[in-house]
Amino acid sequence: MTGRREMFEAREGEQRLEIDPALMPADGGVIFIGRIASPWTTRETCPKNMRAARETGQPAALTIDPAYRAGLQGLERASHLVILSWLHHAPRTLIVQKPRHAAEAKGVFALRSPARPNPIGLHVAKLIALDIATGRIEIDAIDVLDGTPVVDIKPYFASTDAFAEATIEGRDER
Numbered sequence: 001m002t003g004r005r006e007m008f009e010a011r012e013g014e015q016r017l018e019i020d021p022a023l024m025p026a027d028g029g030v031i032f033i034g035r036i037a038s039p040w041t042t043r044e045t046c047p048k049n050m051r052a053a054r055e056t057g058q059p060a061a062l063t064i065d066p067a068y069r070a071g072l073q074g075l076e077r078a079s080h081l082v083i084l085s086w087l088h089h090a091p092r093t094l095i096v097q098k099p100r101h102a103a104e105a106k107g108v109f110a111l112r113s114p115a116r117p118n119p120i121g122l123h124v125a126k127l128i129a130l131d132i133a134t135g136r137i138e139i140d141a142i143d144v145l146d147g148t149p150v151v152d153i154k155p156y157f158a159s160t161d162a163f164a165e166a167t168i169e170g171r172d173e174r
Contacts, residue, residue, distance in 0.1 A: 013105030015096035021117045022092050032149035033071075034064035034135060036085060038142045043089070046145055049112070050123055053141035059128060060142035062150055064135035072132045078155035080126050081139065086149040087119035121148070124156050 010016065038060040040046035047053040062083065064072060075081070094115045098105040108116045125139035137153070 010094075011098040011100075011105075013096065013098045014094060015105075016093040017095050017117070020093050030086075030151060032065075032086060032151065033068040033153075034062055034150040036083075036142055036144055036146070036148040036150060037061045037063065038144055038146045038148070040143075040145050043145070047141075047143045050125070050141060050143050053143040056141070058141060060125075060139050062135075062137040062139065062153070064137065064150070064153075066135065069132055069135045072130065072135070072137070072153075075127070075137075075153070075155065076130045078127055080124055080156035080158075081137070082154040082156050082161070083121075083123040083125060083139075083142075084151040084153070085121035085123065085144055086151050087114040087121045087144065088149060089145060090114035090116070090119040092117055092119060120151060124161075 038046075039056075039058045047056060090113075092115070094113075095108055095117070096105050097108060097111055097113055097115060099111065099113065114121065121144055123142060123144070125142060127137065128140055129138040130136070
């Protein structure tokens, strides 16, 4: 389990957990249902968010494992999907981080950084094509590395998932 901690140098103001959550006994029994095929093979080339990923014009695809493909039935009705991924290359010990663009450090739960105790990625993507037989889901873009595990997929409901009035103080989300 070495390597992940050493890959990321701590910046001033950052704090690490005493124990790496990856070394703790599992308590949720999370399984991966497939993998993401993306054009991104390095952290340096991977877009930092879905907006940046869409700007590249690079599509992506998910391949769902055979045991879970029946669960895709009816998904073709959705125009957009919520994809939960496991950001398996992210460090899990940073609890306070100082992003390069930020003036001050912030707790991990106040950030969208992949470095967190449970590195779960949240992505809203446009559904381009679905082939249940092969488990292939084509989407407009993704902001993860090639081979990233898929934890779950849900249809996106604009009527309940979108909040036009949502803000982060001091940040323009446009």
